[in-house]
Amino acid sequence: MKSRQKVACGQKSFISFSLVSAFLAPYAAVAAPPRTPDKTVNCEILVVGGGLSGVATAYEGLLAGQTVCLTEITDWLGGQISAQGTSALDERPTQRARQFYSRGYLELRNRIQQKYGKLNPGDCWVSDSCFLPRDAHIILAQLLKDAEKQGKGKLEWLPNTVIKDLEISADGKIINSAIAIQHQPAPNAQPLNTLSLSQTIEDSYRYENSSRFNKTIIRFIPKQGKGNASNWYVVDASETGEIVALADVPYRLGIDARSYLEPSASSTSNDSYCPQGFTYTFAMEATKEAQPQKMPPFYLQYAPYFSYELKRLANFGLVFTYRRIWSPTKGQATSFNGVNFTAPSPGDISMQNWTWGNDYRPGTAADNLVYTRQQLQSTKQLQPGGWMGGLRTESLRKAEENALSYYYWLVAGTTDSQLGQGVKQQQTNNRFVSGLDSPMGTVHGLSKYPYMREGRRIIGRPSWGQPTGFTIWEIDISRRNYNDPYYSKTLPANMYRQLKAALSGLEATSVIAGQVSPDKAMRRTRSTIFPDAVGIGHYAIDFHPCMEKSPPETPGNRERAGERRGAGQAYPFQIALRAMIPQKIDNLIVGGKSIATSHIASAAYRVHSFEWSVGAAAGTVAAFARKNAIAPYQLVDDLPKPEPQLQALKRLLEQNGNPTAFPDTSIFNQNWDDWR
Numbered sequence: 001m002k003s004r005q006k007v008a009c010g011q012k013s014f015i016s017f018s019l020v021s022a023f024l025a026p027y028a029a030v031a032a033p034p035r036t037p038d039k040t041v042n043c044e045i046l047v048v049g050g051g052l053s054g055v056a057t058a059y060e061g062l063l064a065g066q067t068v069c070l071t072e073i074t075d076w077l078g079g080q081i082s083a084q085g086t087s088a089l090d091e092r093p094t095q096r097a098r099q100f101y102s103r104g105y106l107e108l109r110n111r112i113q114q115k116y117g118k119l120n121p122g123d124c125w126v127s128d129s130c131f132l133p134r135d136a137h138i139i140l141a142q143l144l145k146d147a148e149k150q151g152k153g154k155l156e157w158l159p160n161t162v163i164k165d166l167e168i169s170a171d172g173k174i175i176n177s178a179i180a181i182q183h184q185p186a187p188n189a190q191p192l193n194t195l196s197l198s199q200t201i202e203d204s205y206r207y208e209n210s211s212r213f214n215k216t217i218i219r220f221i222p223k224q225g226k227g228n229a230s231n232w233y234v235v236d237a238s239e240t241g242e243i244v245a246l247a248d249v250p251y252r253l254g255i256d257a258r259s260y261l262e263p264s265a266s267s268t269s270n271d272s273y274c275p276q277g278f279t280y281t282f283a284m285e286a287t288k289e290a291q292p293q294k295m296p297p298f299y300l301q302y303a304p305y306f307s308y309e310l311k312r313l314a315n316f317g318l319v320f321t322y323r324r325i326w327s328p329t330k331g332q333a334t335s336f337n338g339v340n341f342t343a344p345s346p347g348d349i350s351m352q353n354w355t356w357g358n359d360y361r362p363g364t365a366a367d368n369l370v371y372t373r374q375q376l377q378s379t380k381q382l383q384p385g386g387w388m389g390g391l392r393t394e395s396l397r398k399a400e401e402n403a404l405s406y407y408y409w410l411v412a413g414t415t416d417s418q419l420g421q422g423v424k425q426q427q428t429n430n431r432f433v434s435g436l437d438s439p440m441g442t443v444h445g446l447s448k449y450p451y452m453r454e455g456r457r458i459i460g461r462p463s464w465g466q467p468t469g470f471t472i473w474e475i476d477i478s479r480r481n482y483n484d485p486y487y488s489k490t491l492p493a494n495m496y497r498q499l500k501a502a503l504s505g506l507e508a509t510s511v512i513a514g515q516v517s518p519d520k521a522m523r524r525t526r527s528t529i530f531p532d533a534v535g536i537g538h539y540a541i542d543f544h545p546c547m548e549k550s551p552p553e554t555p556g557n558r559e560r561a562g563e564r565r566g567a568g569q570a571y572p573f574q575i576a577l578r579a580m581i582p583q584k585i586d587n588l589i590v591g592g593k594s595i596a597t598s599h600i601a602s603a604a605y606r607v608h609s610f611e612w613s614v615g616a617a618a619g620t621v622a623a624f625a626r627k628n629a630i631a632p633y634q635l636v637d638d639l640p641k642p643e644p645q646l647q648a649l650k651r652l653l654e655q656n657g658n659p660t661a662f663p664d665t666s667i668f669n670q671n672w673d674d675w676r
Helices: 004-008 019-024 052-063 093-098 103-116 133-151 197-204 242-246 299-305 316-322 373-378 393-412 485-490 493-502 505-512 608-628 644-655
Strands: 039-043 045-048 067-071 154-158 161-168 175-185 213-222 233-236 282-286 324-326 333-336 339-342 349-352 430-433 533-537 573-576 588-590
Touching (some): 045 052, 045 608, 052 067, 052 154, 052 608, 161 242, 175 197, 282 393, 299 393, 316 333, 349 393, 485 493, 573 608, 608 644
Parallel strands (some): 045 233, 067 154, 233 588
Antiparallel strands (some): 282 349, 324 349, 333 339, 533 573
C-alpha cells in the first residue's frame, strides 16, 4: 500500500502534507498582502472556479464529508449554464437516450425538469434542454446545500472572489496556502453586475479598496484534522487555468504542432496565440410590435464580421430558436432546410451564441485573450503579488462591443460577410434584454463572464508511452478516416507510418517494422481505453477557429487555414486521471477544460456533461487521497503495472454513480456505430 509510512522508508519521493512541515518552509518569493488578511478560511478541498466542473467537485466533496471552499469570480454558480449564459445542454443522442451520465449531472437535469415542469422550457432545437441562466444558479445552489446536508460536509461558498497569490513550499511541490480577494460594492457605488467584466476585472485583482469595490483579503489554509488527515487539495476548475498559470506548471495554449498523434493539426509548429474563440452571450426577446433599435457607436467597426455563415442556416427564425431559452406559448410549427422548429412568438427569449456573430476569435500575439507564460512574465504577473487574472482586458472589451454589435446586426443589419447581399433581412420585432433581474443578471445585458471554449491545458507527468508528459490526443478519440489521401500526402512518410501503427492495435509492431503496409493495416474503431479512466464524455470535435488577421473584425478576415480539418465526430471517450495531474505540484488537481488534452481533443472535452464528469472525478480523487494518505500521482505512477488503490478509486466512482467507462468498453469491442 502506498502511503506516507511507505514514504518514510524512502521508497517514494513524496512530500508530507502535514501542517507542521508545510509552514516551516514557505516559498520565499511570495509577496505579503498590503495588510493582514481579514479572515482565514480552513479547507480540506479548495476549489477555484464555480463553473460546472467546480460545482461537481464540490458536490462530490460534500457528499464525502469534506470541508469544501469554493471560489468564483462572478456571483453565480454554474459557469457555462449560468454566468456564461450557454444554458443549452450540449449532449449526444445515444448518451442522452441511455441517461449515462454522472449522478450529479442527472440530478441537475431532474431539477431543471422539476423547476419548469419540462426539461426544455425554451423549446430550442439544438438541445433537449434550454433554460434560463439565472435559474441554473438557483438550482445548483440548492443542489450543493442538499449535498452538504446529506454527506455531512461543509461548504464555504465565496462568490466575487479571485485567487491572488499562492504560498508554495520551498521545494515547489506543495501549495501551502492561497491568498484571495473578495469584492463587494463600495458605499454609494453601483450594484455588482452593473459594469461589464472588462471594466471591473483589473479592480477585482487589486488588494486596495476602490470607488467601486471594498475588498476582503482571505487566506485559505488546510483544515487541521486528526493524524494524517491534515492535508488538503487545491482543484483548478477555473475557466482559463488560472492556478495552472499562477503555480507555473507546464501547460500548452492554442495549436499543437502536427504529429502522428495530432495529424490534422493546422500547423507544423505550436501556435499559442490561436485557441478557440470565446463568446459573450446575451438574451433577446421577441415582441409583438417593432422596437426602436439604436446603433451602437462602434457598430461599423464590427459589422464586416457578421454572417449567418451558411446558406442552410440563413434564416432568422432558425437562429432565434436554435438556443431559445424561454417559450411561454407554443409557436407555429415550421422548418428550414430540413430543420424543424416552432416559429418565435412574442415573449419568447433567445440566448445568442453564434460563430460568425458574438464569437470573438483573436489569433495573434497582439490580441490573444489568454496570456502565454512569456506574456505573463512580460506583464510581471508571475512576480510575487503581480497576478491579475492572466487575461488581456482589451480583448474582453472588444468582445463585449462585438456582442452588442451582433445584436444590432441581427435585428437591423442587412449585410452578410460570408453570403453577400440580399440575404440578411431586418427583424425589428425584438428587444435586447438587460437588467439585474434579466436572464443574464446584468445591467449591461451581456453574460457575466464569456463562454470559454479553451484555456491553458496542462502537460501531464511523464508516463508509460508518453515520456515527455501525458496528453489525450486527437487520435485517441477521433472517428476521422485517416485513409484520406490528405494524410499520406501531407505527413512525412515516417510520421504517416507512426500514425497508422498507433491506430492499428495488435498490428502496430508489424507496421513500424515495415512488415505490413500502413495503408493495409487494420484501424481500431473505438477511442483509447485508459486504465486510469475516472470519467467519461461524448461530443463532436467542434471548432470555432481563431481568425488570421488582427483584429478579428478586419474586413475580409478569414478563419485560420486548416483549423477545421480536425473537426468531426468522436467516439465515446474517457477522462484519464493522468490528464488531471500536473507536473511539479503534488496537491494540485486539474479539472474542467484545463486537463491534459491536445488542441483538437479539447474541442470535444469541453461541453457540459464532460465538465461535470471531470469535476466529479476531481472531488472524489481529492477525498479518496485524503482518506488514504496518498497523493494522486501515486495512484498511476506504476502503470502499466497493477495499481490496487487506483482500482479501489475506480470502484468507488462507479459505486457512487459516476461512470468511468461506457457500456461494453473493451479492446474486443470495435463496433461503436450506435454511439453517434
